[in-house]
Amino acid sequence: MxxxxxxxxxxxxxxxxxxxxxxxxxxxxxxxxxxxxxPMNVTSDMSLNNNATVMPNIIFGTPPANTPSSGTSATPAPSNGPQYTPTPTPNEEDSLFTSGKIIKTDSSYKSKYVNITCKTYVVENVTYHVQDIYVRNMSCFKTAFANDKFATGSNTEPIIEISKAKNAIVAINGDQYAARKEGVVIRNGYLYRDISPAPSEKQDICVVYNDGTMKIFNEITFDSAKELSNGAYQAWSFGPALVVDGVAQTQFEHGISGRNPRSVIGYFSPGHFCFVAVDGRQDHSVGLKLVDLATLMRDLGCVQAYNLDGGNTSKMVFNNEYYSSPSGAREVSDIVYICDIFE
Amino acid sequence: MKSKRANTIIKYLLKILPHVSIITSLAYVVLFIIDRVNPAMNFIGFAMTKVVILVLAICSTVTSALIIYLLEFKNRK
The missing domain is CATH 1.20.5 (Single alpha-helices involved in coiled-coils or other helix-helix interfaces)
Structure with a gap:
């Protein structure tokens, strides 16, 4: 019992x-x-201003012969890291832009407003893809949200679908803003989010201005209202910064600093950018450490370079097809893309 | 009569509230661990997590108050 x-x-x-x-x-x-x-939609009154309405053309000089460059920097790449080869330079005999004609090849696109050259490099066991981009007008440099709406949560879409919908020539994944509730989000001149995270979670912020320049800030000192008045056109909150004012960063207190697939946006001069995607977690390419990625971006000649979301999110598109080899099928919440202006 | 009803309510509260406390505590521990692993997700700063903490605080306070009441006053009678 x-x-x-x-x-x-x-x-x-x-x-x-x-x-x-x-x-x-x-x-x-x-x-x-x-x-x-x-998903939690944000009301439209979060869009505080629109800097995208007035976009003067950027005046380009003769295309620099050595940008993006390689091996011209003062500090050599680490000996144990991959050795990098130069990215393509626009043919100096031709002008940077056409007078209106569109010249398309399997790896390039040239028009009155856009000049893009895509190249893939294989160095030891790392494959990386570089899209060298000149835009005459910053209206060609755009970002887009998945499903055309700003919403946190599961608001994602395949990058190819967003790219097709936006008539993008080239595209790369953004900062996967929807996975976070905080961080600055400025897209195409609109401020969508300005929620500062806890001090321990402060990240670097990358801002592209409507005059074609790019700067990197620390979230602690970033003032979105001030930068919007200065013409902030796009802003991402992810990072970390890889190259700041021509100096490759070496200290990364980041949990993802090991070898991984990477997506990076680089800046050379006003209107001259590059998208870089590093394949990783695959047999043909193991990916790059953040410190090696910073060295690569500096060796490419970038004055500023900023790490976007990597891992399975890392994806690069050219002509509505994958240009990189993504390690996973993860959908993205936002993209950075280049489109053309048709008059 | 009033005292009987009060006793019944206290009895029910003492039956339910400890369970709610345990559930909310365990949930918070899990969210705390996830937040340490992936701080970018910011589970701890999420509004619903704050509600979980609030519920835990209320349950703990009421349970503690009831236990003190029973031990210090009721049992002495």
Missing amino acids: INICKNRKGIKAIVLIFTEIVLTGCLLCVISLFHHVI
Whole structure:
């Protein structure tokens, strides 16, 4: 009789513990549902201003012969890291832009407003892709959200689909803003989010201005209102900064600093940018460490370079097809892309 | 009559609130660990997590108050 009672108590205790765990799981599911799955739309009054309305053409001189460059920097690449080869330079005999004609090849696009050259490099066990971009007018340098809406949570879409919808010539994934509730989001001249994260989670912010320049800030000192008045056109909150004012960063307190697939936006001079995607987690390419990536971007000749979301998010598109080899099928919440102006 | 009803309410509260405390505590521990692993997701700063902490705080306070009441006043009678 005592044994039966003891057994009953034991079963009751097990059932009780099991119930508590199940209920805890249910609560966590509900929290995850609201945190991750159900998108939270932001009201349109978050769009504080629009700098995209007036976009003067950028005046380019003769295309520099050595940009993007290689091996011209003062500090050599680490000996144990991959050795990099130069990225393509626009043919000096031709002008940077055409008078209106569109010249397309398998790896390039040239028109009155855009000049893009795509190249793939294989160095040891690392494959990386460089899209060298000149834009005469910053209206060609755009960003887009998945499903055309700003929403956190599961607002994602395949990069190819967004790229097709926007008539992008080239595209790269953005900072996957939807995965976070904080951080600055300025897109195409509109401020969508200006929520500062906790001090421990402060990140670097990259800003592209409507005069074709790019700067990198620390989130602690960043003033979105001030930068919007200065003409901030795009801003990403991810990072870290790889090259700042021509200096490759060497210290990365980041959990993802190991060899991984990478996406980077680089800046040479006003209107001259590059998108870089490094293949990783695959047999043909293991990816790059942040420190090697910073060296690569500096060796390409970038004055500023900023790390976008990598890993399975890292994807690069040219002519609505993958130009890089993504390591996973993860959809993206935003893209950075170059389009043309048709008059 | 009033005292009987109050006793019944206290009994029910003491039956339910500890379970709610355990569930919210476990949920918070899990969210805390996830947040340490992937700080970018910011589970701890999420509004619903703050509600979980609030519920935990209320449950703990009421449970503690009821236990103190029972131990210090009821049982002495």
